[in-house]
Each structure stands twice: as C-alpha cells, then as structure tokens.
Amino acid sequence: MTIFLILGGLVLLLFTGVPTFAGLAVFSGGLMWLTQGDLGAITEVIFNDLNNYMLVAIPLFAFMAHIMIKGKIVDDLYGTAYTLTRHLPGGVGIATIAACTVFAAISGSSVATAMTIGAVAIPQMIRFGYSPKTAYGLVAAGGTLGILIPPSGPMILYGVVANASIGGLFAAGMIPGILLALLFAGWCMIETSFGHSAVQREARASMAEITLALKKSFWAMLLPIMVLGGMYAGVFTATEAAAVGALLALIIAAIVYRNVGVKDVWEAALGGARTSAMLFMIMAGAIVFGHVLTKMRIPQELVALATSVDLGIFGFLAVVMGLIFILGMFLESISIILITTPVVLPVMHAMGINPIWYGVLLVINLELAMITPPVGMNLFTIKAITNAPMKTIISGGVPYIWLMIAGLIAIMAIPSIALWLPRIMLGV
Template structure:
C-alpha cells in the first residue's frame, strides 16, 4: 500500500505539470516531515550526492555535442551514409539508421538525433518512393538509439543514482546498440524490397565515396576516441568527456573554421542550462531516495518478492513490463529516478547485475520514446512534417515490436551487455 501511495503521489504531481525535481522533492519532504518530524537531513543529502567528480562528465558531454552540432560537423554524416549504401533498395533507410547510430554516439540525445537526421533524411526518402509513414517510422526509431549508444544522458543519470560505473555502462551499451541498429537496418531493406514503388539512387563512384568520407571523417572519429580511451583504461568517463570536448573544439576551430567566440558562448550557455536542469533533478532524486529509505520502502519490496518466491528472471520480466507501461505516460528521466532507488536493494538481494539491468532499462526507455500517448520522438518527428500524428505512430509500430524482441534477446543472453565491460576490467 505504501508503494502505491508513493508512486501515485509522484505521478499525480508530474501529471499536474510540476517539474520532475520538484515532484520528487515535495514527496520526499512530505515523507520526512511525517516520519521524522523534520527535514533537516535534506541539505546533507543533496550535498553528498552532488559533491561527486563524476558529475563533470554531464556538462562536458553536453558541450561536446553542442560544439559538433553548431559547427555543422554532423551535417556530413547522413551524406556519407547515403553515399555508401544509398544504391541498395532500402539503402536510404539503412543510411538513416547508420547516421542516427553515429550521431547518437556524439550527441547522447534521442530527440536531437531524430530532429537532426530527420531533417536531412525525410526529403530524400520521400523523393525515392518511400511511403511517408515508413520514412517517419525509421527516423523516429533510429533517434531512440541516442539513449542506448554511449555517451547517453539517461545512462549517466542511471549510473549516478544506482552508483554503477559509468564506464562499464558505456561499454555495455555498445553491442546491444549496434545489434538494435543492425535489426533496424535489415528491417528497412526487407520493408523496401516488398514495395515496387521504392527506388534507389545510382551507385556512387569510389571517388564520390572517398570525398564523402573525407568530409565526415572528423565526426566518425569522435566516438572511437571517447570509447577506446575508456576501454583501454587510458582515461575515466569524465576524462573521456573532456577529451571529446577538446577534440570537438579543435575540429570546429581548425578544420571546419566556422566556430567563433560567439558560438562558444552559445554552446556554453546551452550546456549550462541543460546541466543545471540535470543537477536539480539529481538533487530531487537524492532526497527522494533518502526519504524512501527512511520508511524502508525498498526493503519492503525485497521482503515481498522473497515471500512470493519470485526469482531473478521473473522479477526482471515483471519490472520490464511495469516500466514499459510507465513509459507510455512518463518521461525517461522520471522513470529512472522514481524506480531505481526503489528497485536496487531488491536486485542486489536477487543477485541481478546492475549493469545488465541498466542496459535493459535503456532499451525500455527507447521504447518509451516511440510509444503513445507521450512518446517524445513521435511529436518531434511530427514537428518536421505535415503528416498527422497517427501516421508517425503507424510508421513506428513495427520498430516497437523489433525493440521488444531485442529486449527479450538481451534478457535471455545477458553476456551481450556484460561481456565487453567485464573484458575491459570493470569488476562485477
């Protein structure tokens, strides 16, 4: 009953339009006032959670993405992917998925990925006979890869709340992210092959491919620079973010030569706004986690699971079903902050790997981006076209099924997520 009341209180506040950090903080203050009689522990709780060096990774990764976008480094990505695979029937869909995959590894944002790639991909796909519904679907689904492929904002947030290594999570997201991109690409080819009105541009010459590669190589090098440094232990996640930001800045200034002090100010200002929002949310989540620990809510769930006899697999399936339903109504950050503090003790009791669970959570949050009524990517894609929202939903529907299948595969084969981080030396 207590679990239901806490969940209900937070969800009602969110539906009422109250910001996430405020909703979590208000519920926490209410709990502390009732059960402790004072709220004096809030300041120490907030300070202890924000006084962590790893938090510097958030503004640095955001700044890296802002610089790459503002310098128009990203604009060459879709052109390169289109040049390489566009001649294949369904190749434009594959190019969209490839561009989304690479952009996701730079921006860490699903919405930014869908918006940036969609504006370039949609006109081309419609030009070569793709149904608008199909084109909108692949753009909306491809954009979700920004949550799973590192560096990912939601992944960093989950790592902070759960106290799991960010480096381990980044590496864990690579294979599932590429697997999901491969499944999307294969589906695009199959979908286009079944339609006679879909055509493809002529095969590009080797010279054209080489020229497109030369223009996009600086964007292509960014993800390997960040991830290889983490994998080989050259630097931590925060140092990787700093290296990536420095790389983006040098490319923008000396290679593209279209980045000045005014641009740097705009990027820094946007980064500050985003980072402050995230830090406020972390502060609210910290107080919320402290409050539910005071009333032993997580431990009550653990005891209930033990009494029912629900094993690790049954628990994971039940949690994934719950998060899928929550994803239809709540935003991904809210889901992470509400569920993670409550579920972590139970997962520890059942011996569930938090890195593996984190990847399952990210895939489920990707689903939330394209499932109505509150799928954020659906509305973003709707904003760049005149098509009705129902067409965007119908186009994204097959990808929802594909993602559910991939989620089931990751549940059945945890090593797809855990092998890479543990082979790199991140302990269990």
C-alpha cells in the same frame, strides 16, 4: 501496498502538468515532513549525493552535443552513410539508421539525434519514394539509439545512482546498440522490398565517391573513436572522456569545419548548461525521494516481498520492465531512472542481478519510452521538425516498438549480449 500508494500519488501529481523537478521536490519534501517531522536534513542529503565527481561528465557531454549540432557535421555523416548504402534495398533508410548510430556515439542524446538526423534525412527519404509515415517512424526510432550507444547521459546517471561502472555500462551498450541498429536496417530492407515498390535505388557508388565521402566525414567519425578508445585504453576516465570529447568537438567544428564562432560556442555552453541544470534539479528531488523511501524501510520490504514470492530473476525483471514500460508512456527517462532505481536496487543486490546488465535493459526500455505515446519525446521532436499529424508519426513508429521489445527480450534471455564486451575489456 505502501510503495504502490506512494508511486501512484507521485505519478498522479506529475500528470497534473507540474514540472518534474517541482513535483518530485514537493512530494518528497512532504513525505520527509510526514515521516521525520522536519526538513532540516534535506540540504545535506542533496549535497552529499550531488557532490560526485562523475556527474561532471553530464554538462561536458551536453556541451559536446551542442557543438556538434552547431557545427552541422551531421551533413557529412549522412552523406557518407548514403554513399555506402544507396545501392541496397532501402538504402536511404539504412543510411539514416547508420547516421543515427554514428551521431548517437557523438551526442549521447536521443532527442538531439532524432532532431539533427531528421532534419536532413526525412526530406531525402520522401524524395526517394518513402511514405512520410515510414520516414517519420524510422527517424524517431533511429534517434533512440542516442541513449544506448555510448556516450549516454542516462547511462551516466544510472551509473551514479546505482554505483555501477560507467565505463562498464558504456561497453555493455555497444553490442545491443549495434544489434538494434541492424534490426532497424533489416526491417527497412524488408519493408522496402515488399511494401514500397516506388522507392528509388541508385547505382553502387564508385571507389572514388566512397573515398571522397569518407574523407569528408573523417574527423566526425574519428571523434567517438578517440573518446571511447582513450577511455577503454586507460588514457583517461569516463569523466575525463567527456572533457576530451568536448574539447575535440570544439577543435573540429572551429578549425576543421570553420563554421563555429565565439557566439556559437557561447550558445552551445548556454544550451548545455540549461540541459544540465534541468537534470540536476530533477536529481535533487529524486535524491530526497530515495532518502525518504529508505527511511521508511520500503526497499527492505520490497526485498522481503520479492524473495518470499520467489519470482526468480527473470520473473522479477519481467515485472520491473513491464512497470517501466508503462511509466515510460507518461514520464521522461530521467525521472524513471531516479524514481525506480533506488526502489529496485536492493532487490537486485539480494537476487544477484548484475547492475550493468540491468542498466542495459533499463536503457532499452527507456528507448521504447521515446517512441511510445502519449509522452514520447522523439515523437514530439519529429512533430516539431515536420509539423506532421501525430497519428501518422505514431503509426510509423509501431514496427520499431515491436523490434525493440524483441531486442529487450533477447538481451534479457541472453545476458552475454550485453556483458561479454565489458568483461573482455574491463573485467566487470
């Protein structure tokens, strides 16, 4: 009962509109004062957890994403995807999903993916006969792939908090990410074939057109291959991969595309720094929160409760995923990871749940949070770039919510969908 009161109090505080980092810090500091009588250990607790080499990857990936956005490389990515799929039913929509998938492997951010691809794809989809509702929903959903397909900021964060292999998490996210992309593309084809007769289709691209499109997007598509390939080949670690990716993105944008100057690099660095600072401030509050919960022996009580009720692995996961789905309607992804992971981790270890498998389920649920009202960040992103009514954007995303729930259930029922690749590649 104590944990529910604590979580309820924290959520209510965050509902007041207090910034997440401030709410976590004040609430956790208050709990520490009540339970330990002073705040003397707070700086040591925060420093010990943040003094982690793997966290360097977060600002580096953020910088890489900003450079790729500044360089407008997404235009060539979308053009190539459209050239390859324009003859299919729903070809423009499929091209949008394909572009989201590739850009997700570059940016690691759902909001960046939805914003960047949306600015290019939404006008194109509407021009080819898609209803605005369909275009908004598809881009909002496609953007969520940014945090599942590696590299992924939330996966890095979860890996640090759960002490799980980040390389293993990246590998585990690949097949589920492709599976969701295929589900989205399949739905787009079905919806176009049976519900949007006005959608235009073009003739199949010639080999010359395909060759030209692939040539234009060669460097953009090579970037995620080089970064992930080098990491899994053992050339560099997951943290070093972020540095390599940032450097390669800068070289491609500045030398190959020649549309990024010193001012753009400075602005990208500032943007990455702001994103990272916000994340680390939230982490600091969540670290104290997890420390207080441990001192209050709440994780141990949850382990005892879970084992005594005998829900079983799937029953426990169903309950946790349901809770996270509800939290996702009101809180952003970082807060959910940092609030829930320290609580469920001891129970997972006691029940023998693979933390990499759980991490993939968690991230898919966080993807759902991006397109579920009232606080779906991708919904707000589409609102920002189109100024469309929020009701229209939300209704367009509803089919994709069901598709993502279906994907979540499938991966929960068949863990090998997520675990096969990391076992083959890394033996984890």
